[in-house]
Amino acid sequence: MDSQAVRSAMVERLRALGGMDSAVLESMQRVPRHLFLEPGLAAQAYLDNALPIGHGQTISKPSVVARAASVLLQALGGRPARVLEIGTGCGYQAAVLAGVADEVYSIERIRALHELARRNLRALRLPNLRLLLGDGMLGAPGGAPFDAVISAAAGEQAPPAWLEQLRPGGVLLAPLGQPQRLTAMRKLGGGRVESWSVEDARFVPLKSGVL
Ligand code: SAH
Numbered sequence: 001m002d003s004q005a006v007r008s009a010m011v012e013r014l015r016a017l018g019g020m021d022s023a024v025l026e027s028m029q030r031v032p033r034h035l036f037l038e039p040g041l042a043a044q045a046y047l048d049n050a051l052p053i054g055h056g057q058t059i060s061k062p063s064v065v066a067r068a069a070s071v072l073l074q075a076l077g078g079r080p081a082r083v084l085e086i087g088t089g090c091g092y093q094a095a096v097l098a099g100v101a102d103e104v105y106s107i108e109r110i111r112a113l114h115e116l117a118r119r120n121l122r123a124l125r126l127p128n129l130r131l132l133l134g135d136g137m138l139g140a141p142g143g144a145p146f147d148a149v150i151s152a153a154a155g156e157q158a159p160p161a162w163l164e165q166l167r168p169g170g171v172l173l174a175p176l177g178q179p180q181r182l183t184a185m186r187k188l189g190g191g192r193v194e195s196w197s198v199e200d201a202r203f204v205p206l207k208s209g210v211l
Helices: 003-016 022-032 039-044 062-076 092-098 111-122 161-162
Strands: 049-053 057-059 084-085 103-108 129-133 148-150 166-176 181-187 193-200
Touching: 003 062, 003 166, 022 092, 039 049, 039 084, 049 111, 057 111, 062 092, 062 148, 062 166, 062 181, 062 193, 092 103, 092 129, 103 161, 111 129, 129 181, 161 166
Parallel strands: 084 103, 084 148, 103 129, 148 166
Antiparallel strands: 049 057, 166 181, 181 193
């Protein structure tokens, strides 16, 4: 497989959807999505599919990763200094985010997936990406404050820790509610929050505790 060429074709399809941030698309051009899949699924890596990664979890669709990262960068008005991703999974979105932010923390609650992501990401050598094992509903207090928190798992509401760990002006992006909507929130001064709905979403559930 000439992965550079099939990746270019994927990026052009994403660009054609409209509204995508060019730095995000450049990062997706660089990250080899097939390396995050088991060999039997690698041939499907550049289609716009969510695919199984084990433990009942999935790798997000390229269009979902592109949209979420683009919304974040647009809402922040540029490159974030520090981002927290909830739900590392296989590590694909974390790698894409590491290409558009100064520093990325990504937390996963399933140890086997945290270790899978570590293996998948080793060859990419991303010194600005830190992988954490833990319950992301508690955020990552050691890395706070964050410019952005982005969740790849869906809950009824955003756990309070996520907003607490944002800097004022920072942006939270998470699939919330039933039916799920990708929802953005900006932390304003004085405990106020501005929120808006981005699009329909279908993410795996946010769960507490570490496995
Ligand atoms: N970011 C991945 C998507 C992984 S699916 C990608 O690039 O495709 C979402 C992940 O969220 C799953 O691996 C699931 O185990 C994890 N998750 C769910 N609840 C969590 C929690 N409370 N803390 C950390 N990870 C969580």
